[in-house]
Amino acid sequence: MTCHSTEHEIRTDGKKKVLLMGNPNVGKSVIFSSLTNKRVMTANYAGTTVTAMEGDLVLAKEPAVLIDVPGVYSLKAVSKAEEAAMQMLDQGADVIVCVLDATNLERNLQLAKALKKRNTPVVFLLNMVDVAEHKGIQIDTEKLEAFLQSPVIPAVAVKRKGFTRLVAEINKVLMGKPHAAIGEAVDTPSLDIIADDVLTYQDYQETVKDKLERWTIQPATGLPIAILMVLLALGFVVGMGKAVRAVFFLPLLNNYYVPFAEGIAARITTEGTMLYSVLAGEFGVLIKAVEWPIALILPYVFFFYITLSFMEDSGYLPRLGILIDGLLRRFGLHGHSIVPISMGYGCAVPAIIGTRAASSMKERLIISALVSLAVPCIAQTGAFIALLGDHSFLLLLSIFLVSFVVMFISGTVLNKMLKGTLDPVLIEVPNLLPPSPGALWGKVKMRTKHFMIEAEIPMVIGILFAALTIETGALNYVSFIVEPVVVSFLGLPPEASVALILGVVRRELAVLPLLGMDLTLAQMFVGSVVALLYIPCMSVFFVLVKEFRFKWAAAISTATILLAFFVGGLANYGIQLFQWVTVTLGGGA
Numbered sequence: 001m002t003c004h005s006t007e008h009e010i011r012t013d014g015k016k017k018v019l020l021m022g023n024p025n026v027g028k029s030v031i032f033s034s035l036t037n038k039r040v041m042t043a044n045y046a047g048t049t050v051t052a053m054e055g056d057l058v059l060a061k062e063p064a065v066l067i068d069v070p071g072v073y074s075l076k077a078v079s080k081a082e083e084a085a086m087q088m089l090d091q092g093a094d095v096i097v098c099v100l101d102a103t104n105l106e107r108n109l110q111l112a113k114a115l116k117k118r119n120t121p122v123v124f125l126l127n128m129v130d131v132a133e134h135k136g137i138q139i140d141t142e143k144l145e146a147f148l149q150s151p152v153i154p155a156v157a158v159k160r161k162g163f164t165r166l167v168a169e170i171n172k173v174l175m176g177k178p179h180a181a182i183g184e185a186v187d188t189p190s191l192d193i194i195a196d197d198v199l200t201y202q203d204y205q206e207t208v209k210d211k212l213e214r215w216t217i218q219p220a221t222g223l224p225i226a227i228l229m230v231l232l233a234l235g236f237v238v239g240m241g242k243a244v245r246a247v248f249f250l251p252l253l254n255n256y257y258v259p260f261a262e263g264i265a266a267r268i269t270t271e272g273t274m275l276y277s278v279l280a281g282e283f284g285v286l287i288k289a290v291e292w293p294i295a296l297i298l299p300y301v302f303f304f305y306i307t308l309s310f311m312e313d314s315g316y317l318p319r320l321g322i323l324i325d326g327l328l329r330r331f332g333l334h335g336h337s338i339v340p341i342s343m344g345y346g347c348a349v350p351a352i353i354g355t356r357a358a359s360s361m362k363e364r365l366i367i368s369a370l371v372s373l374a375v376p377c378i379a380q381t382g383a384f385i386a387l388l389g390d391h392s393f394l395l396l397l398s399i400f401l402v403s404f405v406v407m408f409i410s411g412t413v414l415n416k417m418l419k420g421t422l423d424p425v426l427i428e429v430p431n432l433l434p435p436s437p438g439a440l441w442g443k444v445k446m447r448t449k450h451f452m453i454e455a456e457i458p459m460v461i462g463i464l465f466a467a468l469t470i471e472t473g474a475l476n477y478v479s480f481i482v483e484p485v486v487v488s489f490l491g492l493p494p495e496a497s498v499a500l501i502l503g504v505v506r507r508e509l510a511v512l513p514l515l516g517m518d519l520t521l522a523q524m525f526v527g528s529v530v531a532l533l534y535i536p537c538m539s540v541f542f543v544l545v546k547e548f549r550f551k552w553a554a555a556i557s558t559a560t561i562l563l564a565f566f567v568g569g570l571a572n573y574g575i576q577l578f579q580w581v582t583v584t585l586g587g588g589a
Contacts, residue, residue: 020097035059035163075115084356095174098123106199109195116149124150126155128156135204140197144198212432216316238393241299245295253291264279278468281471289460297379300385301451313440318336344375348371349540368544368552368556377508388525462506465505470498482497489565490565495513499531514527
């Protein structure tokens, strides 16, 4: 599985090339995964795949590469994703597999007709026929084949129905056997006439699922459902994460691993030496490199990815985007921007890359700034839960409330500062479908694995740096320099400065050092606010440079530092004022 550069050059090493195309959210990634036996991130929303995924077509009779092209509604490039799709199409292919959504056939036919005008054989896969039949939609595939002059194969991708015939039709083309006409204009009849001729609608009894689909996009019912979903999701992640930590990870760590690590350190050097402290002391690499990413954060990461993957694959996420479309438009975004923003709660890097599907540079810049500034990644969220969850669930909720308020204010300001317009865009509303357990588990496993790979090495480096800073006494000099800000303005102890240093390496490292300090609830809250808004980690900075150049990356980083200290200071003085008023009024009473 290969992610390609922005030039989207597909190298097939002499193999035949098969393009998998279609509108967003028609099931292409599921089909790709089945035909190549490769696991690909599949999600029930538009804009998931910006760069192409490629893999060997395992049942092809000729060596062939299958390429999952970004979803497009037409062959007129509007976004970065559509530009990428057009470039891949212009590079040529031996056959195109165009996936059609049986529940939205008329909309899909625009792309189908456009592809038929290309000088490439096309095979059409009519996906989700089971959902269409459930909704009382009947499609005459023989008539549709006559109109499109290409094979039209009814299919249910999640059950692999129709794949045998699909592979057979692909092999016909690859082996040079007779195929349907190529390059037919298909200009007549019009799309509505084709739809009227091949589609018939039957009355059907509305089910609870149908009502739920309607309720989730109507403000009166959708907003309460959205609030309930968010609270349930947060409760699930926090509750299950804490339970797994308490029952499994922490006993294993404290009873077995810590003594084992201390024994290794004692064999290498004598207890009390600097080397022993670096290995097994307050910030000992052997202990913290396992305790922080695995015992403290991994349980929350795992259950968060279950929740996010469920919301993606069920089709609920774009419905949430429709509900808040009006709010997002106030700071220059569309409802579909909820997709990269929600990805930011997993990791800011894919969220920023995912903005390539946005329709304007202004929208890309605003999303990237908001994700970098006020959206905590899952590792940082896990650290917040570990710090605040055991003391006050309300305090934990307040951190997310601060995040939303800062996002709203910052987005409004950026919308007024940045030049550009908000281009019209079509928001995809998929059917609510129960996720495939196999696909969901594969996604959760892949994302968790990526987190461990991407987080562990930078975290070990950060812990080692912290240990050396403390043991060599360098922290005393740093604390002296930042003491006016950390102690006087933020109200935090001097040793909290180590969290600010490590936060540059990984965002969660701006929180985790606070766990070992004797902090009041007020200090925990202030420290969490600063960490929430603090400078993006190095990987985020570099992807900002890559996507928008150094100037924009530096501007975001500078703004986050200033805003973190400003809001953190306001929180500190606000809490002090509240405490003073409370004591004064209480004393007067």
